[in-house]
Amino acid sequence: MKITKDLYQGSLALLTDFYQLTMAYAYWKSGKAEEEAVFNLFFRKNPFQGGYSVAAGLDYIIDFCRNFRFEEDDLRYLREMQNTDGSPTFESAFIEYLQNMEFSCDMEAVEEGTVVFPHLPLIKVKGPLIQCQLLETPLLNIINFQTLIATKAARIVYAAKGDAVLEFGLRRAQGIDGALAASRAAYIGGCASTSNVMAGKLFGIPVSGTHAHSWIMSFDTELEAFKAYAEAFPDKCVFLVDTYDTINGVKNAIEVGKMLREKGKEMIGIRIDSGDLAYYSNIAREMLDAAGFPDAKIVASNDLDEQIITSLKMQEASINVWGVGTKLVTAYDQPALGAVYKLAAIKTEEGTWEPKVKVSQQSIKINIPGIQNAVRYSKNGKAIADMIYLEGEDLSNTQFMIIDPVDPTKRKKINTNGLDQEILLKPIFIKGQKVYERRDIHQIKQNAERNMGMFDKAHKRFVNPHIYPVGLEEKLYDIRTQLVFKMKNYDGA
Numbered sequence: 317m318k319i320t321k322d323l324y325q326g327s328l329a330l331l332t333d334f335y336q337l338t339m340a341y342a343y344w345k346s347g348k349a350e351e352e353a354v355f356n357l358f359f360r361k362n363p364f365q366g367g368y369s370v371a372a373g374l375d376y377i378i379d380f381c382r383n384f385r386f387e388e389d390d391l392r393y394l395r396e397m398q399n400t401d402g403s404p405t406f407e408s409a410f411i412e413y414l415q416n417m418e419f420s421c422d423m424e425a426v427e428e429g430t431v432v433f434p435h436l437p438l439i440k441v442k443g444p445l446i447q448c449q450l451l452e453t454p455l456l457n458i459i460n461f462q463t464l465i466a467t468k469a470a471r472i473v474y475a476a477k478g479d480a481v482l483e484f485g486l487r488r489a490q491g492i493d494g495a496l497a498a499s500r501a502a503y504i505g506g507c508a509s510t511s512n513v514m515a516g517k518l519f520g521i522p523v524s525g526t527h528a529h530s531w532i533m534s535f536d537t538e539l540e541a542f543k544a545y546a547e548a549f550p551d552k553c554v555f556l557v558d559t560y561d562t563i564n565g566v567k568n569a570i571e572v573g574k575m576l577r578e579k580g581k582e583m584i585g586i587r588i589d590s591g592d593l594a595y596y597s598n599i600a601r602e603m604l605d606a607a608g609f610p611d612a613k614i615v616a617s618n619d620l621d622e623q624i625i626t627s628l629k630m631q632e633a634s635i636n637v638w639g640v641g642t643k644l645v646t647a648y649d650q651p652a653l654g655a656v657y658k659l660a661a662i663k664t665e666e667g668t669w670e671p672k673v674k675v676s677q678q679s680i681k682i683n684i685p686g687i688q689n690a691v692r693y694s695k696n697g698k699a700i701a702d703m704i705y706l707e708g709e710d711l712s713n714t715q716f717m718i719i720d721p722v723d724p725t726k727r728k729k730i731n732t733n734g735l736d737q738e739i740l741l742k743p744i745f746i747k748g749q750k751v752y753e754r755r756d757i758h759q760i761k762q763n764a765e766r767n768m769g770m771f772d773k774a775h776k777r778f779v780n781p782h783i784y785p786v787g788l789e790e791k792l793y794d795i796r797t798q799l800v801f802k803m804k805n806y807d808g809a
């Protein structure tokens with residue numbers, strides 16, 4: 317438990333890239349540490365060539381920020397760091413500054429479970445430059461992974477069309493924290509349970525499971541193994557039928573199912589973990605139905621993902637429950653989300669905010685400057701478009717034009733009459749104090765489900781999904797364009 321206790325309750329101030337600390341030192345040295353800045357966290361492309369993403373990770377970030385302080389042993393480590401000539405890397409006055417530093421930023425974020433899209437700010441941090449900078453790496457580490465896995469889970473659950481998806485990933489997840497965070501995110505994304513018992517304990521996720529081939533192999537016969545399992549767990553029998561011969565395995569499961577029934581118990585079903593899952597599940601279904609077990613469930617596992625599940629659905633496989641491990645928790649086909657964290661504005665000495673832009677050859681990489689928020693317009697519970705706007709924008713106006721941040725020829729007029737609107741960035745911390753009421757994991761999962769229900773299936777399909785409109789409000793678009801022209805020294809702009 318020490319690992320998780322330290323990870324989730326202790327300070328993780330050193331969980332950052334070294335360059336954040338060298339910048340922090342240089343900000344301090346040059347008198348800029350306390351200048352006020354605004355940074356935004358966003359990604360530029362949905363993962364898995366998909367049409368949406370599901371935000372996850374905020375709860376970890378809340379813990380991270382609440383515990384954000386440099387502890388004695390962190391400071392000792394930094395004090396002992398040396399340059400190649402043996403001189404200390406950091407002056408002792410800077411170490412003292414870190415010792416006294418308290419998290420004092422404002423933070424806004426989209427709630428976990430929200431369906432999100434490229435360019436939307438997912439987190440906005442406003443505060444002393446040095447603190448905003450130090451938060452970059454941990455915020456990205458947390459959001460990138462959990463959002464990726466919640467998205468993968470949402471896709472797999474979408475493919476399963478209402479069937480339960482059980483997450484079985486622990487044995488092949490990316491280490492201990494990777495596994496725990498993945499189980500959490502997978503549950504948010506729609507999985508019904510995890511096999512990871514520690515994730516169950518830490519996060520309150522339901523745990524479930526069947527049994528392995530080793531259980532069967534430890535007995536002389538499969539039938540004996542099923543019987544012994546039924547003795548131990550008469551209410552939890554999902555018999556793994558493919559250790560030797562799947563069809564014979566189903567026969568044995570039926571035999572033990574009948575014995576259970578005589579005792580007033582009902583087997584839950586069977587699990588098939590190899591071979592042609594469509595073929596065997598259909599035969600098993602026929603056998604179970606014919607034997608009087610029409611409610612017995614058929615669980616399938618074995619390297620499943622959303623594509624294989626979709627194919628098995630098309631083949632009309634008789635599978636009711638899907639056990640998914642490796643390809644879910646490792647986000648096998650795209651192992652990283654590319655969210656970034658960019659400076660959007662700095663407060664000048666006169667006290668006004670100066671928007672900041674990073675110019676790039678690739679227009680997708682030009683960030684959106686200024687202090688922003690985003691609003692989602694919907695009608696009858698169906699999302700229509702998201703607009704990114706500058707703080708202070710009058711949202712009571714009824715006519716807006718949104719402009720695609722990458723392709724300015726793509727525009728959409730929005731008449732807000734009769735539309736519902738939801739401001740996406742919610743206050744989480746004000747001056748370092750938490751103002752957000754944390755949601756429990758089940759509320760977060762429900763939020764994801766509600767959000768998924770807001771989007772048309774055109775955005776959710778796996779092949780060439782329809783792009784959901786997310787655009788910049790016109791004034792923000794103009795400010796950004798002017799700023800890019802200025803930074804590129806274009807005349808006449």
Ligand SMILES: Nc1ncnc2c1ncn2[C@@H]1O[C@H](COP(=O)(O)OP(=O)(O)OP(=O)(O)O)[C@@H](O)[C@H]1O
Nearest residue numbers: 589590591592593594595617618619620624627628
């Ligand atoms: N009907 C099917 N349509 C599409 N994919 C399937 C179907 N049945 C199984 N699969 C998938 O095919 C992949 C490999 O299964 P395959 O039958 O080749 O080997 P296997 O069952 O893993 O063999 P074993 O586990 O005994 O070594 C798995 O990802 C599985 O989910």
Ligand SMILES: O=P(O)(O)OC[C@H]1O[C@H](OP(=O)(O)OP(=O)(O)O)[C@H](O)[C@@H]1O
Nearest residue numbers: 484589617618619620639640641642643
């Ligand atoms: O395939 P995944 O989606 O990761 O699901 C978890 C897998 O883990 C178990 O077997 P394991 O892989 O340990 O052994 P096996 O491949 O020989 O069945 C289980 O039977 C699943 O096949």
Ligand SMILES: O=C(O)c1cccnc1
Nearest residue numbers: 484511524525526527639
């Ligand atoms: O409970 C199961 O069936 C299970 C758990 C982990 C991995 N594979 C299967």
